[in-house]
Structure formats: C-alpha cells, structure tokens
Amino acid sequence: MAPSPTGHLHVGTARTALYNYLFAKRYGGTFILRSEDTDPERSERVYEDEIIEGLNWLGITWDAFYRQSERAGLYRTYLEGAIQKGTAYVSEEESKKDAGKTVQVVRLRNPNTTVTFDDEIRGEITFDTTELGDFVIARSLDDALYHFTVVVDDHEMGVTHVIRGEDHISNTPRQILIQEAIGAERPIYAHLPLLLGADRSKLSKRNGTVQLSSYRDAGYLKSALVNYLALLGWNPGTDEEIFTLAELERIFDLGGVQKGGAIFDIEKLKWINKAHLKQVDNTTFYDTTLERITERVRALPQYSEERFAKLVPLIRERVSVAGEITELANSGEYDFAFAEPSYNPTLIKWKDDETPLETLPRLQKIAEIIAVVPEGATSEEIKSRIWDYAVEVGKGQVLWPLRVVLTGKDKSPDPFTVISIIGSSEAYRRVRNACDTILSMRD
RNA sequence: GGCCCCAUCGUCUAACGGCUAGGACAGCUGGUUCUCAUCCAGCAAAUCGGAGUUCGAUUCUCCGUGGGGUCACCA
Secondary structure (H helix, E strand, C coil), X not given: CCCCCCCCCEHHHHHHHHHHHHHHHXXXXXCEEEECCCCCCCCCHHHHHHHHHHHHHHCCCCCEEEEHHHCHHHHHHHHHHHHHHCCEEEEXXXXXXXXXXXXXXXXXXXXXXXXEEEECCCEEEEEEHHHHCCCEEEEECCEECHHHHHHHHHHHHCCCEEEEEHHHHHHHHHHHHHHHHHCCCCCEEEEECCEECCCCCECCCCCCCCEHHXXXXXXXXXXXXXXXXXXXXXXXXXXXXXXXXXXXXXXXXXXXXXXCCEECCHHHHHHHHHHHHCCCCHHHHHHHHHHHCCHHHHCCCCCCHHHHHHHHHHHHHXXXXXXXXXXXXXXXXXXXXXXXXXXXXXXXXXXXXXXXXXXXHHHHHHHHHHHCCXXXXXHHHHHHXXXXXXXXXXXXXXXXXXXXXXXXCCCCCCHHHHHHHHCHHHHHXXXXXXHHHHHHHHC
C-alpha cells in the first residue's frame, strides 16, 4: 500500500489499504506501507502521521514501512543504470516549472510498443504506449518522479501484488515500460473499483464526506467502518453482512471484488454501525454516552448520575451512531429525564375533540395510583400498577396523556420506563402539576 | 476529444449458459402495549438497447448508448 501524504486520509485510501491488508493476511503475505512523498511541494509529514494513525485506528497493521524521500540515492543508481543501458536519457530543455530556466530532466526511451497486462480483477488490458512518448521519469538524477520510484521500490522490495484504485489503470503501461527499462519483473496487478459519490463520480469532498477522521469523529465504530468498507466492492459469496476484521482476514479474496464503482451509502454504514453497536458492552456504551451527551443536558436541574445511568439503555436502543447522541441531546430529546417538561396543554388530549377538562379526571386517577408506587420501582412494577386501569378506560386514553405530562413530547419512550427513570415522586409531581395547569386554565 | 475501464431493483450485491432473477439497506403496509424506538411479517422495486452464437443468454461475441477514470518536470 503506497499512499502519498498530500492530504487527509481518504476513506478510499483506507479501503485500498484494507484490501491490501486483508489479502496479505489471507495468503500469509507481507504488507508494506510506503509513503510516496517524492513531491516536496505537496507532501507534508502531518498527513503521513494522519495516514498512519488512521490505519492503525482501523486495526490495519503493516510488516514494513518505507518513506520514498529517504531513498533518493537508490533511485539515482537505477536512473544511472538505465541511462547507461540507453533505456533512458538526459534531456536538456526549458523548465516547465520556471519558464526561461534550462534544466536536465531524465526521459524514458519509449520503445513504442503495445503493452498488455493481466489484471486480477479485469482480465487483459491492452495499451498502445506510442502516445506516451518519451515521458519524463526524473526532474534530475536526484529527483526521481512517481512512476520511476514506484517501479524501483516494487522491484527492490519484492512486491508481488499491486492492489490499487482503478484510477491507476492508465498509469500501469508507463510503469511496465519502466520495469522493462530497468530489468524489473512485473508484479500482479489488481485494480479496484472506485468509491463513488451520490453523483456517481469519484468520491471527493465535492460530493461527500471523504476524511476517515470525520467518520471517527461522528462516532462510527472502527469495526463498522472496516466491515462496510470491505463490503463496498467486494462480496463474501454468502448472505452474511456483518463481519469483524479477524473474520475478514480469513475469508477475503480478490475473486469477490467487483468491477464497477460503488456509491458510498451512508445509510447502509449506519445500519452496519448499529449492528456493531449491539456487540459493544454496556460499560463502554455508558462511557461513550457520557462523552457524547452535552453540557447543557448535564446542567439541567434534576441531572444526576443515577438518572443518567437509567437513561443510557434507552438511548442505546434508539441510536445507530454515537454522534446522534449529541444531536438528540442538543435538540432536547433527553431533557424529560432531568427537568420538568414544558409543553402545550392541548397536546394532552387523546382525541381531537377532547378538551383538557375531560382528560383531567383520568390524570387525577393516575396521580392517585402513582402516589403509592415505591420510589425505586422498576418499569414492570409500575406497569402492573397502572395497566388494569389503562385497559379498563382505554389504553390510549390513559397512556397518551400520562406520557405527555411526563415528557412534554408527542414521541417518547413509554410512560412506565419514564417513571422508572425519574422516580415515582417526581412523576407524581409532574402529573399533579398538569392537573393544576388544567384547572387554572378553566378560570 | 484520444486512450482505458465499467453496466442486475433508488443503493450495495447474488445467480456451473437452464426454477416465479435471490439477499441486504433505504421506502411503504401491517402486527408486537398509546406515541417513538426495537423486533416480526408482508409489499413494491432491476438484468441499458440492438444484432449474433445456442434448444435456451443476466451470463458468451459484436455494435450502439450511457456512466466513470485518465491524459504533469503531481501522486
């Protein structure tokens, strides 16, 4: 895997690295990470750090690491060898970078042949290399360019398989020509389909979120990202869709790789993340929730660790990505647990034509029931006390207004669970207050 | 535009040349304790077009169309 540290770690780069890693693991090969930082103007160490950190976060590890900027001497040796053999030559010409200045670039002597290579994923691909001309392979003897350094390194490092994005297909004939010029063997190529944005063009900042770190920041689990990225463009040959990295290491195969590009679908990622979230243990999820819940919620008048702990399981059932916890917390979704709700009294009515005054007797009856519920009762115990009355009068008649006065919302967890979180005395207060409000409206 | 790659539901995909083209996400409907969520059940949804090979084509060949990639003294 040979990324260039010229920008943030792209999810497409992460997927390519993952496929390389899985392929190496599956067949007991060696996975090399090579930082292609030969362009000093575009390469930055912070990006290299980000790539390393990001891949490690995903659980992708390598057996060897190289940095091309530290291998200029090696490239020079090969450059001189090629010039000596006459397969490359020094050409004195006007610099394209600074006009007017004369420089000595190294060009490949193009034999102008037809190059055919066998792609593991696509089969035979043929190019006429004539149109390539005598392309430049080095700015100077000490400044080799990408195509040349790649070929030298693959040769020196004994690379057998080059698994990379489809956007490199057109680079392959150039690199094959260089291989032949320096007498290097040809590796096996496998060109992966591209990751696409919703507009079907190559996934980029224009048409989607591309930074791996933004998914991590949004709270996606690394295991879910690995799982989704593996499945985007590859299928295991079964209907199974949830995999761990360790499982993928055992079953990944280039044969299951797709030819066509795949749109990055955030909805499916969310679904996979939710599936992985189910595997997370309660303590970890508790900590995650604590991290993601906002200060505003923690500052609510009735906030306590006890109530928070009781709220967590309920949050767990309702989010697919940790970042949603922050969103929901900000929108006031969890306020009912830590503060008396405020709401429009007309929301209390069960039927459209019902007046609050007609609802009142039922709330008063519920208040009587709740008054004798012990403080630490479970939702099941609470339910058993209210249930008979609810069935007798009509479930919606009782449960809807109760839930509204407890949470202030038309959509929320069921009232029994809510009472078990806030406690029966607080629940009693909220119901009583609602009754008082209704009575005061009459005047 | 030249060259190269690709083409099955909206999306990700399955289908030795051979069942009503299967699964998943999303969508819709219904059920599970009032709403939400979960879970369950169900519905809808695709082989780009045209020739050819064949008893038979999603699958093989050709042409067309469409989409994408790439055309640096970047990687």
